[in-house]
Each structure stands twice: as C-alpha cells, then as structure tokens.
Amino acid sequence: MKTSLTTQMEEVLYYYCRENGDIVVEEVTMPEEQGIVDTLSCRLTNEKQFEWRCYELKASKADFRSKAKLSFIGNYNYFVLPAALFTKVKEEIPSHIGVMVYHQYLSTEDQLLPGYFTIEKKPQRQPLLVNEQELLFRLITSQAREVGKAKQTARGLRAFSTDQLYKELKKRQPDYDLFGGGVNFYDRFVEDCCAQAVEALKNELDATREAYFELERRLLEEK
Structure with a gap:
C-alpha cells in the first residue's frame, strides 16, 4: 500500500510533468x-522527436534498496526522493541517473499542491532501451486505463453492481462501532432504505387513492 508521502510525491510529480508540456501516466508496464x-512521461521536441522520461519514486531507505526492478529505460531517468532520504542514499545513486528531491510545504493553506521539487542532480541522456512503438502503445494503454477509472468515478456508485457494493461494505465491517453510540454508516444506510421504502409506499398510496376517487367520480357521472 502506498504511503501518504508517496501519494504526495505522485501528485506533485504529475503536475510538474504537465506544466512542462509532457504526457504523463503512472504505473506503466514496460515492454x-x-x-x-x-x-x-513523454514530450515532443522541436525536432518532432519523442523524448521519454522515467521516474522511480522511493519514500524510504528500504524502498530504495528493494530488489524490485528499476525501469530506467527512458532517455532521461530520475529517482524521486524526499529530502531526508536523499541525504542518506545520495552516494548510492548511479552517475547517469538524475534526482528530484521532494519538499513538503510547512502549510498548504494557500498552496495548490502539498509540496515542490528541486533538481539536485541532472540525468545524463541515454538511448531509449526499448522499442519506441511498443513503449508508445504501453503509454496509450495506461492512459486508457486512467480514463476508464475517471469515467467510472464520474458515474458514481451506479457503475458498481450490488454484489460489488456489498463486498465493499463487508471490507469495512471492522470499522463498525457496535457499542460506541455514534451513528454508523450501516445504521444510516438502513434508515435511509426504510425512509425510502416508506416514502415510496406513501406515493403509491396517494396514487391509488387518486385513481380510486377518479374511478368513483366517473361512476357517479354515469348514473
């Protein structure tokens, strides 16, 4: 699971890339x-050539020294690190890899983002290490995945089946405060369902009564 620090760095990095005119997407499977x-991220240069950048985000020393494969296949490649971690591992960073250091704002009250980056080490350019057409396809595929997520979010809960919603509620069962005396989401859900059922019955009764009186009026007119 991602830490809040990793999530912050992802958010700021996304906007950093967008401000530089890049197409950017997270978690891309490399060819x-x-x-x-x-x-x-990918940008189109003045020479109409694609320029690729890969970013590996590390929030802790254990994460930095993990055996997970580093996908530094781009023309420019960066480690993205919090300031405290950078001071601990800077001697371990290869000479051709750049470093972006994340700094949190002391207060985010008047800030659009939770922090900002400084470039502590510029990367050396290298040839792209994978087939560019395949990489472009992976970028498009990942973008389509994110669009799908956004569309599902826009549709709200109606995009999910009843079974999916039930399973999600079951996951949150440990958060149910049985004896705390507060109003729980489960209680609210049941109350809302009951209220909706009562309201629906009232509407149905009103409609039935209206139909009855209309029928009675017609019968009286026919006599």
Missing part, C-alpha cells in the same frame, strides 16, 4: 520485461 515504471 521487453523491463518491469513497471512508477511514472512515465
């Missing part, structure tokens, strides 16, 4: 079994 890159 040729080159692993999964945390963030991949």
Whole structure:
C-alpha cells in the first residue's frame, strides 16, 4: 500500500510533468520485461522527436534498496526522493541517473499542491532501451486505463453492481462501532432504505387513492 508521502510525491510529480508540456501516466508496464515504471512521461521536441522520461519514486531507505526492478529505460531517468532520504542514499545513486528531491510545504493553506521539487542532480541522456512503438502503445494503454477509472468515478456508485457494493461494505465491517453510540454508516444506510421504502409506499398510496376517487367520480357521472 502506498504511503501518504508517496501519494504526495505522485501528485506533485504529475503536475510538474504537465506544466512542462509532457504526457504523463503512472504505473506503466514496460515492454521487453523491463518491469513497471512508477511514472512515465513523454514530450515532443522541436525536432518532432519523442523524448521519454522515467521516474522511480522511493519514500524510504528500504524502498530504495528493494530488489524490485528499476525501469530506467527512458532517455532521461530520475529517482524521486524526499529530502531526508536523499541525504542518506545520495552516494548510492548511479552517475547517469538524475534526482528530484521532494519538499513538503510547512502549510498548504494557500498552496495548490502539498509540496515542490528541486533538481539536485541532472540525468545524463541515454538511448531509449526499448522499442519506441511498443513503449508508445504501453503509454496509450495506461492512459486508457486512467480514463476508464475517471469515467467510472464520474458515474458514481451506479457503475458498481450490488454484489460489488456489498463486498465493499463487508471490507469495512471492522470499522463498525457496535457499542460506541455514534451513528454508523450501516445504521444510516438502513434508515435511509426504510425512509425510502416508506416514502415510496406513501406515493403509491396517494396514487391509488387518486385513481380510486377518479374511478368513483366517473361512476357517479354515469348514473
């Protein structure tokens, strides 16, 4: 599971790339079994050539030294690290890999984002290490995945089946405060369902009464 620090770095990195005119997407599976890159960005140069950047986000020393494959296959490749971690591991970073250091704002009250980056080490350019057409396809596929997520979010709960909603509620069962005396989501859900059922019955009764009186009126007119 991602830490809040990792989530912050992802968010700020996304906006950083977008501000630089890049197409950017997270968690892209690389071709040729080159692993999964945390963030991949692509820009079109003045020479009408694609320029690829790979970013590996690390929030802790254990994460940095993990055996997970590093997907540094782009033209420019970066470690994205919090400031405290950078001071501990900077001697372990290969010479050709760049470093972006994340700094949290002391207060985010007047800030759009929770922090910002400084470039502590510039990467050296290298040839793309995978087939560009395959990489472009992976980028498009990942973008389509994110669009699908956004569309599902926009549709709200109606996009999920009753079975999916039930399973999600079951996952949250440990959060149910049985004896705390507070109003739980389960209680609210049951109350809302009951209220909706009562309201539906009232509407049905009103409609039935209206139909009855209309029928009675017609019978009286026919006499």
